[in-house]
Amino acid sequence: MVETRAEDVMAAPVNIIVGSHVWVEDPVQAWIDGEVFKINGEEVHVQATNGKTVVADISKVFPKDTEASPGGVDDMTKLSYLHEPGVLHNLATRYELNEIYVRLIFSFPFHDLTWSNPTYTGNILIAINPFQRLPHLYDTHMMEQYKGAQFGELSPHVFAVADVAYRAMINEGRSNSILVSGESGAGKTETTKMLMRYLAYLGGRSGVEGRTVEQQVLESNPVLEAFGNAKTVRNNNSSRFGKFVELQFDKNGRISGAAVRTYLLERSRVCQVSDPERNYHCFYLLCAAPPEVREKYKLDHPKTFHYLNQSNCYKLDGVDDTEEYLATRRAMDVVGISEEEQEGIFRVVAAILHLGNIDFGKGEEVDSSVIKDEKSRFHLNTTAELLRCDAKSLEDALIKRVMVTPEEVITRTLDPGSAAGSRDALAKTVYSRLFDWLVDKINSSIGQDPNSKSLIGVLDIYGFESFKFNSFEQFCINFTNEKLQQHFNQHVFKMEQEEYTKEEINWSYIEFVDNQDVLDLIEKKPGGIIALLDEACMFPKSTHETFAQKLYQTFKNNKRFIKPKLSRTSFTISHYAGEVTYLADLFLDKNKDYVVAEHQVLLTASKCPFAAGLFPPLPEESSKSSKFSSIGSRFKLQLQSLMETLNSTEPHYIRCVKPNNVLKPTIFENANIIQQLRCGGVLEAIRISCAGYPTRRTFYEFLHRFGVLAPEVLEGNYDEKVACQKILDKMGLQGYQVT
Numbered sequence: 001m002v003e004t005r006a007e008d009v010m011a012a013p014v015n016i017i018v019g020s021h022v023w024v025e026d027p028v029q030a031w032i033d034g035e036v037f038k039i040n041g042e043e044v045h046v047q048a049t050n051g052k053t054v055v056a057d058i059s060k061v062f063p064k065d066t067e068a069s070p071g072g073v074d075d076m077t078k079l080s081y082l083h084e085p086g087v088l089h090n091l092a093t094r095y096e097l098n099e100i101y102v103r104l105i106f107s108f109p110f111h112d113l114t115w116s117n118p119t120y121t122g123n124i125l126i127a128i129n130p131f132q133r134l135p136h137l138y139d140t141h142m143m144e145q146y147k148g149a150q151f152g153e154l155s156p157h158v159f160a161v162a163d164v165a166y167r168a169m170i171n172e173g174r175s176n177s178i179l180v181s182g183e184s185g186a187g188k189t190e191t192t193k194m195l196m197r198y199l200a201y202l203g204g205r206s207g208v209e210g211r212t213v214e215q216q217v218l219e220s221n222p223v224l225e226a227f228g229n230a231k232t233v234r235n236n237n238s239s240r241f242g243k244f245v246e247l248q249f250d251k252n253g254r255i256s257g258a259a260v261r262t263y264l265l266e267r268s269r270v271c272q273v274s275d276p277e278r279n280y281h282c283f284y285l286l287c288a289a290p291p292e293v294r295e296k297y298k299l300d301h302p303k304t305f306h307y308l309n310q311s312n313c314y315k316l317d318g319v320d321d322t323e324e325y326l327a328t329r330r331a332m333d334v335v336g337i338s339e340e341e342q343e344g345i346f347r348v349v350a351a352i353l354h355l356g357n358i359d360f361g362k363g364e365e366v367d368s369s370v371i372k373d374e375k376s377r378f379h380l381n382t383t384a385e386l387l388r389c390d391a392k393s394l395e396d397a398l399i400k401r402v403m404v405t406p407e408e409v410i411t412r413t414l415d416p417g418s419a420a421g422s423r424d425a426l427a428k429t430v431y432s433r434l435f436d437w438l439v440d441k442i443n444s445s446i447g448q449d450p451n452s453k454s455l456i457g458v459l460d461i462y463g464f465e466s467f468k469f470n471s472f473e474q475f476c477i478n479f480t481n482e483k484l485q486q487h488f489n490q491h492v493f494k495m496e497q498e499e500y501t502k503e504e505i506n507w508s509y510i511e512f513v514d515n516q517d518v519l520d521l522i523e524k525k526p527g528g529i530i531a532l533l534d535e536a537c538m539f540p541k542s543t544h545e546t547f548a549q550k551l552y553q554t555f556k557n558n559k560r561f562i563k564p565k566l567s568r569t570s571f572t573i574s575h576y577a578g579e580v581t582y583l584a585d586l587f588l589d590k591n592k593d594y595v596v597a598e599h600q601v602l603l604t605a606s607k608c609p610f611a612a613g614l615f616p617p618l619p620e621e622s623s624k625s626s627k628f629s630s631i632g633s634r635f636k637l638q639l640q641s642l643m644e645t646l647n648s649t650e651p652h653y654i655r656c657v658k659p660n661n662v663l664k665p666t667i668f669e670n671a672n673i674i675q676q677l678r679c680g681g682v683l684e685a686i687r688i689s690c691a692g693y694p695t696r697r698t699f700y701e702f703l704h705r706f707g708v709l710a711p712e713v714l715e716g717n718y719d720e721k722v723a724c725q726k727i728l729d730k731m732g733l734q735g736y737q738v739t
């Protein structure tokens with residue numbers, strides 16, 4: 001078999017001659033194809049098929065495969081030229097035919113072209129969101145087909161990934177993980193659900209009635225979605241948290257337990273929504289509940305609530321909130337949330353809405369406030385009723401702060417702005433505690449299998465983000481992606497090296513982008529950004545400006561850190577996927593992770609066991625000691641533990657791609673997709689792959705395709721292998737291997 005390195009066959013300028021069919025860059029289309037009509041030194045003149053004439057540097061001109069299959073190929077490594085325009089064109093061709101999956105197999109010099117003994121390790125499945133239901137792709141018939149099918153025999157599919165992970169687990173007794181990534185709206189959650197359905201199908205108990213583990217796992221999705229998903233500009237059903245679902249299997253390959261871990265719920269959404277987005281689904285579905293429920297909670301149309309009416313969007317196309325309410329209740333039944341608990345949950349949700357309607361006016365004393373009017377008083381009383389706490393205590397907890405000094409106890413009042421801030425802080429805390437409670441409940445009700453030796457984990461986590469304005473949330477998200485990228489690099493790199501050594505193939509060190517320096521910049525202790533942020537949060541006099549100055553000083557010579565000119569509070573990190581500028585303005589507030597003592601006391605004393613249960617009394621010690629906890633550091637620890645779990649598994653990668661920003665079928669935006677392939681590490685994987693030996697051909701295939709280059713060789717009566725060697729020598733190619 002002949003293996004050629006990508007550089008040798010694809011980008012070599014020597015291949016580009018007048019008459020060559022090529023790809024050239026285009027500011028609008030990203031890449032356009034055409035024919036070379038003139039070459040002037042390094043300058044290549046191309047007549048593009050869209051009528052344009054383009055002059056490009058020869059290093060930016062790539063050969064086009066004129067013999068490419070009109071339907072595209074299901075595996076990128078079957079492309080003759082594995083370069084960016086080729087990859088993009090292949091995806092576009094397939095997407096047009098509603099073939100939304102393409103795989104990229106890392107190129108190891110397996111001799112066996114039938115792929116009868118491959119591992120799925122090192123493959124990436126690229127999934128392009130179809131933005132339309134394709135039921136035939138996911139029905140039971142399809143699941144039956146993929147069950148135990150030889151890898152590569154059927155088209156690429158999420159089921160194939162899950163099937164390989166499951167088989168690998170059964171056969172080798174190893175844990176596996178499937179990492180699903182992509183930007184918001186790319187299809188991660190849908191993909192994850194499909195994976196879970198298929199794994200439940202493989203590892204479920206057929207014909208068992210009642211609440212099985214697999215049913216509970218599947219039904220935990222609608223519950224988590226009702227409380228953790230919202231409509232955003234980028235996705236009508238956007239998960240505002242990261243999720244790792246761990247399915248545990250017994251020795252017979254049956255699902256015996258499961259655990260859900262969640263990451264960083266977006267708390268600010270509870271009290272701040274911008275048009276045309278929505279708050280979390282649960283608020284709207286409760287406002288659309290049957291009349292007796294709404295009456296009980298004194299609910300009205302969402303537009304009457306401050307936390308919902310900051311945006312004009314109340315309804316979602318094609319979604320009936322009343323039906324969603326009932327479906328959520330049913331799902332809660334299945335996952336084992338009792339009637340009483342459900343009552344408590346919705347009472348808390350309603351209380352948050354009423355809480356948001358409490359406004360404050362100026363009090364008589366300086367910097368003090370009062371409940372603004374009768375309407376606010378009504379909502380204050382209703383909130384207290386729903387939370388089963390004393391209305392006066394609630395009022396005090398919102399507008400007063402008690403400070404205990406060694407000498408005396410001082411009561412300080414808050415001005416109306418601070419009181420509103422205190423109200424919002426309470427709403428966010430209660431909501432995030434509620435969400436964590438749901439996750440814990442789902443976990444305890446599904447149950448863990450302590451005897452399970454192997455698991456399959458599915459990670460559905462936010463992809464790299466870079467907006468016009470980026471804040472602490474994007475910082476944490478991009479930190480996550482740096483971690484995952486490092487995991488990916490290490491895995492692929494290690495694996496390639498092992499394969500090459502096994503095959504006794506000469507290879508040079510593949511220089512891949514190592515992002516350890518970015519990770520150090522962010523998480524190193526002491527001295528990394530998270531550590532400096534914690535320090536700033538602990539120091540009472542810090543402001544976002546002093547924090548930013550500290551960063552500028554500390555990382556003056558760090559090549560991954562840039563201080564933007566003219567800015568006093570923003571900083572830029574050079575991430576693996578590109579530069580992102582963060583506004584430090586809210587970093588300190590957003591990093592602080594403490595519950596106002598007055599809020600804690602208020603809710604601990606609630607007569608509603610459910611609400612009080614969300615605020616267990618703090619152990620004596622921790623309330624006294626000033627042990628500092630921050631969102632950033634806690635998240636860092638969570639990520640560390642996730643990485644440890646992932647490192648003990650065999651990973652499989654699915655990169656979801658969002659083909660357009662209008663969320664419509666059939667629209668394929670080249671530049672947008674290229675950007676995602678870059679951020680998602682796909683192009684990097686191709687680069688690593690190209691540095692190896694990605695193009696594999698049997699001797700027969702090679703002779704058939706390239707024999708024309710040396711007809712005399714074909715005529716000679718050579719052994720196939722020798723003939724291949726002669727062709728390669730004649731063409732002066734270097735870096736190939738014949739094995």
Ligand SMILES: Nc1ncnc2c1ncn2[C@@H]1O[C@H](COP(=O)(O)OP(=O)(O)OP(=O)(O)O)[C@@H](O)[C@H]1O
Binds near residue numbers: 131182187189190237
């Ligand atoms: N395989 C699919 N078939 C049909 N529709 C899909 C598929 N994948 C995604 N979609 C559509 O795209 C929408 C967005 O997908 P999804 O919610 O899975 O994105 P996401 O990557 O999880 O986004 P976020 O990060 O915002 O949660 C879905 O609501 C659905 O309408």
